Amino acid sequence: MRDVAAQDWHAAVLAAREDGYGWFDWLGCVDEIGVADELRVVLSLRRLDDASAPELLLQCRVPRSEPRVDSVRDVFAGAAWHEREAAEEFGLEVVGGDRRRLLLDASVEAPLRKDEVLAARTAGPWPGAKEPGESTEGGASPSRRRTVPPGVPAPEVWGDRDPDGPDPDPAEIAAASTGGRVRRRSR
Structure with missing residues (x-):
């Protein structure tokens, strides 16, 4: 290199x-x-x-x-x-390059940047978080914690957080790109 x-x-x-x-x-x-x-x-x-x-x-x-x-x-x-x-x-x-878009609408900014939140994944249940035997009617087993998909930060970082609070740290959002973290239940 x-x-x-x-x-x-x-x-x-x-x-x-x-x-x-x-x-x-x-x-x-x-x-x-x-x-x-x-x-x-x-x-x-x-x-x-x-x-x-x-x-x-x-x-x-x-x-x-x-x-x-x-x-x-x-x-x-x-x-x-x-x-x-x-x-x-x-x-x-x-x-000096060609500025025409290839695939995405002009409203989409930079989806592969790690600090870009993949909002579509937070809108509905993530199918990859289900385990065999779990149904959509009964939900997850009460003893099991739900995992989150890659690209969805914890609610404290993005989403269900205080709107008057500071903006989320890009490094924290980037850490969410690995997925599989356990989503803690808010009490």
């Missing part, structure tokens, strides 16, 4: 292509919340002239508050779709 400064992103990808890495494989984005306050953009390139050459991974880190990186679609045309996906799913601004 080769680290690249965000301002050198385009030049580094161009240099890699000139070094023989002429096959664009994929470009993705990772939300590093809980580890760092940034997004990590990763690009995978391969050599076609040397099958034994390892995959080249380039990565740059951009602040979550201003996630901006230059487009590389002029270097690898196939990167355009991947850049659009990262922009739509993570809120990454790709300077």
